[in-house]
Amino acid sequence: MARQSRIRRTHPASRKAAKAVVSRRSAPKGKPVEEAPYHHGALHEALLKAAEKVLERDGLQGLTLRAVAREAGVSHAAPTHHFGDLTGLVSELAAIGFRQFNAAMAAADSAGPSPLDKAMARAKAYVAYAQAHPGMYGLMFRTERLDMTRPALHAAARASFAGLAGAIGASRQEHIAAEALSLDQAAAIARAWSLVHGFTMLLLDGRLTDILRRLPEGTDAEKLLDAMLRSTVARPAPP
Amino acid sequence: MARQSRIRRTHPASRKAAKAVVSRRSAPKGKPVEEAPYHHGALHEALLKAAEKVLERDGLQGLTLRAVAREAGVSHAAPTHHFGDLTGLVSELAAIGFRQFNAAMAAADSAGPSPLDKAMARAKAYVAYAQAHPGMYGLMFRTERLDMTRPALHAAARASFAGLAGAIGASRQEHIAAEALSLDQAAAIARAWSLVHGFTMLLLDGRLTDILRRLPEGTDAEKLLDAMLRSTVARPAPP
DNA sequence: GCGAAATCTTTACAGTGTAAAAATCACGGC
DNA sequence: GCCGTGATTTTTACACTGTAAAGATTTCGC
Numbered sequence: 001m002a003r004q005s006r007i008r009r010t011h012p013a014s015r016k017a018a019k020a021v022v023s024r025r026s027a028p029k030g031k032p033v034e035e036a037p038y039h040h041g042a043l044h045e046a047l048l049k050a051a052e053k054v055l056e057r058d059g060l061q062g063l064t065l066r067a068v069a070r071e072a073g074v075s076h077a078a079p080t081h082h083f084g085d086l087t088g089l090v091s092e093l094a095a096i097g098f099r100q101f102n103a104a105m106a107a108a109d110s111a112g113p114s115p116l117d118k119a120m121a122r123a124k125a126y127v128a129y130a131q132a133h134p135g136m137y138g139l140m141f142r143t144e145r146l147d148m149t150r151p152a153l154h155a156a157a158r159a160s161f162a163g164l165a166g167a168i169g170a171s172r173q174e175h176i177a178a179e180a181l182s183l184d185q186a187a188a189i190a191r192a193w194s195l196v197h198g199f200t201m202l203l204l205d206g207r208l209t210d211i212l213r214r215l216p217e218g219t220d221a222e223k224l225l226d227a228m229l230r231s232t233v234a235r236p237a238p239p
Numbered sequence: 240m241a242r243q244s245r246i247r248r249t250h251p252a253s254r255k256a257a258k259a260v261v262s263r264r265s266a267p268k269g270k271p272v273e274e275a276p277y278h279h280g281a282l283h284e285a286l287l288k289a290a291e292k293v294l295e296r297d298g299l300q301g302l303t304l305r306a307v308a309r310e311a312g313v314s315h316a317a318p319t320h321h322f323g324d325l326t327g328l329v330s331e332l333a334a335i336g337f338r339q340f341n342a343a344m345a346a347a348d349s350a351g352p353s354p355l356d357k358a359m360a361r362a363k364a365y366v367a368y369a370q371a372h373p374g375m376y377g378l379m380f381r382t383e384r385l386d387m388t389r390p391a392l393h394a395a396a397r398a399s400f401a402g403l404a405g406a407i408g409a410s411r412q413e414h415i416a417a418e419a420l421s422l423d424q425a426a427a428i429a430r431a432w433s434l435v436h437g438f439t440m441l442l443l444d445g446r447l448t449d450i451l452r453r454l455p456e457g458t459d460a461e462k463l464l465d466a467m468l469r470s471t472v473a474r475p476a477p478p
Numbered sequence: 479g480c481g482a483a484a485t486c487t488t489t490a491c492a493g494t495g496t497a498a499a500a501a502t503c504a505c506g507g508c
Numbered sequence: 509g510c511c512g513t514g515a516t517t518t519t520t521a522c523a524c525t526g527t528a529a530a531g532a533t534t535t536c537g538c
Contacts, residue, residue, distance in 0.1 A: 039485055039534055061383060064525065075487045077527085082485090086526065141444065142381050144300060148445075161449065181453040187466035190438060190450060194467070198437020199429060205380065206387075210400065211429060214420040227426035228433070232471070278503055278516055303494065314518045316496080321516090325495065 044082045046072050051093050055135040060143065063135075065089065090139065091147045097136040098156035104129045105163055115171045120229055122167055123196050127225055130200045138204065141197070165189055195232070199225060283321045285311050290332050294374040299382065302374075304328065329378065330386045336375035337395035343368045344402055354410045359468055361406055362435050366464055369439045377443065380436070404428055434471070438464060 040046060050071035055063045065086050066076040083089040108125030109118070130137035140146075140157075148154055168189050169176035176185055202208050203221055212224065279285060289310035294302045304325050305315040322328040347364030348357070369376035379385075379396075387393055407428050408415035415424055441447050442460055451458065 037534080043485080059383065065527090066525065076525095077488080078486055080527070141440070141446075144298065179453060181450065183454060183458060183462070183466050184470065186450050186454050186458075186463060187470040190441075190447065190463055191434070191467045191470055194437035194441060195430070195434050196437070197441060198433035198435070201380070201440055202429075202433060202436060207380075208429065211420065211425050214418060215422060215425055219422060219425075223422070224425055224429055227422050228430045231423065231426040231430055282516080304496090305494065315494095316519080317517055319496070 040072075040074065040078075043072065043074065043078065047074075047079055047082060047089070048093060048096060051089060052096070052136070055093070055139060056133065059135060060138055063090070063139075087145050087147050088150070090143060090145050091150045091153045093136075094140045094143070094146055095150070095152040095156040097133070097140045098153070098160050100133065100136065101129050101140070102156070102160050102163060105160075109167075119167070119171055119192075120226070123192075123229055124222065124225065126196045127200050127203070127221070130204060131221070134204050137200065141201070164193060168192055195228075199228065279313065279317075282311070282313065282317065286313075286318050286321060286328070287332060287335060290328060291335070291375070294332070294378060295372065298374060299377055302329070302378075326384050326386050327389070329382060329384050330389045330392045332375075333379045333382070333385055334389070334391040334395040336372070336379045337392070337399050339372065339375065340368050340379070341395070341399050341402060344399075348406075358406070358410055358431075359465070362431075362468055363461065363464065365435045366439050366442070366460070369443060370460070373443050376439065380440070403432060407431055434467075438467065 047068055051063065051068045054067050054071050058067070065079050068089065069076045069078055072078075079089055083092060104125055105122060108121050146153065148157065165176050168185070172185075172188065174185070176189075181189075199208075208221065208224070212219065212221065215224070286307055290302065290307045293306050293310050297306070304318050307328065308315045308317055311317075318328055322331060343364055344361060347360050385392065387396065404415050408424070411424075411427065413424070415428075420428075438447075447460065447463070451460065451463065454463070
């Protein structure tokens with residue numbers, strides 16, 4: 001699609017026309033005088049970093065193959081060799097997102113004495129990651145252009161789910177097997193995941209701003225999340 | 240973006256080159272012999288119907304202005320005059336989706352004697368609508384290209400939220416004011432909405448297939464939803 | 479060192495959104 | 509009745525996108 005906002009292009013026109021130019025590729029923040037070699041050397045990772053930058057700066061709409069190539073200072077077709085197509089790039093980036101997310105969840109796991117505190121801390125870490133990296137979370141959960149059969153993405157997403165299932169199992173003092181699940185266990189997992197994922201999506205989509213505006217002065221999303229999780233314990237009334 | 244799948248185009252090339260052709264525009268299922276007038280007459284609604292058709296057939300990715308114009312048998316620029324841009328068309332279509340959704344929820348409201356049964360019926364109707372119209376639900380909740388300030392969309396979405404809030408209030412035997420909300424009320428609303436919306440999104444995204452596969456033979460999404468809602472009542476352990 | 483393979487650029491093409499101009503028709507005032 | 513004005517629709521044009529194919533350059537195994 002043609003985006004309306006014009007974006008500055010960093011890639012110079014042609015090598016032949018750039019006789020006097022010292023550096024053919026000028027990465028946005030790279031050292032200025034380096035003679036950029038024809039072979040980048042570590043373009044794979046550079047493209048992924050550029051992609052994350054573009055994603056968080058311009059959103060999902062702005063995350064295009066050509067924008068990433070511009071950000072990395074290479075020709076627009078360079079990413080193809082490393083990722084095949086846009087789905088490939090997006091999937092690799094989503095895998096990075098899942099690994100970041102897993103690390104954030106693991107870090108939150110240490111806090112809290114009681115299992116209830118642990119669960120609250122995990123839920124808050126979940127939402128906090130999504131708020132800190134809205135582009136990434138959106139990429140991981142709201143994009144149809146993900147190829148879940150890619151090994152890196154599949155493994156990272158699976159690890160994320162295993163962490164969730166393990167936490168649920170621990171809070172119920174059960175072991176959750178890798179294969180079979182009881183309906184009760186599945187319901188507990190689906191309930192926890194749906195609750196926190198749904199809240200996150202509604203929050204990122206701005207669907208909760210109306211609710212937040214009607215609350216007492218200065219009540220933010222985290223307070224609402226806290227109250228919601230607490231009410232899940234105290235008040236057994238279903239929707 | 241350039242889509243890979245070639246799509247047949249129904250719109251003939253040029254009027255001047257179509258001397259022998261009786262009907263200039265041949266709508267996909269219209270009566271064959273009608274001489275299509277230059278002015279369509281009801282193009283606005285025809286475009287919206289075509290858009291819904293394209294959405295449910297080709298998904299969000301396939302919902303383009305030009306595809307809708309082809310489906311309706313008009314030139315690719317015709318929708319611009321009626322909707323301004325793609326955001327306009329998508330927003331009007333989302334408004335239709337919210338109205339459909341509201342009607343489905345209202346229809347489910349009659350069932351069930353106890354308030355708990357009512358709540359379960361509402362939740363099931365919610366998920367059922369999304370499963371029956373996955374494209375529409377995705378459009379309503381997973382698209383950044385929505386202009387929520389458009390009157391039709393704003394009103395329809397607001398009505399949908401009011402229905403939810405009203406149902407929560409009824410189940411708590413409270414009146415939920417249009418302006419102020421207590422933290423407790425907001426938490427109850429956020430909890431119900433997050434739970435059902437999160438479940439729906441995970442389900443539509445295929446993120447629950449792993450869970451469903453590990454369940455006893457023949458357990459489908461509705462059974463899992465039922466168990467999840469029931470466990471929300473019976474089991475007070477948070478995530 | 480040298481040929482083969484990997485990496486990167488150029489070129490090309492079909493598809494997209496959107497703006498502007500041209501064409502066609504409906505309709506109200508005379 | 510008819511004519512101009514405005515609404516509706518098509519044509520044309522352009523910048524952007526993904527992707528394929530071919531050429532240029534460098535690295536690497538031998």
